[in-house]
Amino acid sequence: MRENRLRTLWQAGQAVVNGWLAVPSSFSAEVMAHQGWDSLTVDLQHGVVDYQAMVGMLQAISTTATVPVVRVPWLEPGALMKALDAGAYGVICPMVNTREDAQKLVAYTHYAPRGTRSFGPVRATLYGGADYPQQANDTIVTFAMIETAQALDNLDAILSVEGLDAIYIGPSDLSLALGCRPVFDDVDPPVQQAIEHILARAKAHGLRAGIHNGAPEVAKARVAMGFDFVTMGSDARLLAAGSQQLLQGFRGR
Structure with a gap:
């Protein structure tokens, strides 16, 4: 089976640099993938990407060594x-808020006897290899987002669920949850304090920790804190920022 470079990088003591895809285009996903991101996440929750667009984007990413990740709705x-x-x-x-939520997440993403994932890896075997069914449980990486007050209250119960690989912090939702x-x-x-607490508890449970960032210097600081997976920049934001930079250079503002 094709290696999952997320796991390879982590085992080597390196953090994964992740990009974000909100534009429903296989071509823009391909362009992003060729820039050297360790992984790219297709966002089905808040972007404008539907399932069919996602499939084309995953196919485009697979032209490179970049690892394809999906945030589900x-x-x-x-x-x-x-x-x-x-x-x-x-x-x-x-929105993984309880131990039961985390148990369901692990079950849905693992084949029996470790889970309840239904068998039908139609494209996954093309990408992963013929032995995908035998290796998928140990290759796929499952992240639970910690972003609510309820999740904070249940943090150790969530992190103790066997089969969960990592957590992912959404600072904006976490901020709203804390008023x-x-x-x-600039939280x-x-x-x-909550971010530091989540990171410390994840490490105590042997889980990897990821977080969303807006700027590279912040992502670097969070890697120095101990984060294993840092997102910085989405295709939509990079498109807007690049356009603004060009126009400001031309118009002198």
Whole structure:
């Protein structure tokens, strides 16, 4: 089976640099994949990407060594299984708030006897290899998003679920949950404290930790803190920022 470079990089003591895809285009996904990102996440939760567009984007990413990841819309078995069947090598699931939620996430993303994932890796075997069914449980990376006050209350119970590989922090939703400004980087003190607490507990449970960032210097600082997976920049934001830079250079503003 094709290696999952997320696991390879982590085993080598390196952090994964992840990009974000919100534009429903296989060509823009291909362009992004050729820039050297360790992984790219197709966002089905908040972007404008539907399932068919996602499949084309995963195919485009597979022209490179970049690892294809999908953030599913919700903790729903069909969405998780179809993302994996399409060839995602990692899934990020939002709003995991309880131990039961985490148990469901692990079950939906693993074949029996470790889970309840239905068998039908239609494209996954093309991407992963003929032995995908035998190796998928140990190759796929499953992230649970920690982004609510309820998840914080149940943090250790969530992190103790066997088969969960990693957590992913959404600073904006976490900020809103704690009554603070919804930002990625310059978070308010209660959010910073929560981020540090989540990271420490994830490490104590032997899980990898990821977080969303807006700027490279913040992502670097969070890697120095101990984060294993840092997202910085989406295709849509990079397109807007690049356009603004060109126009400001031309118009002198």
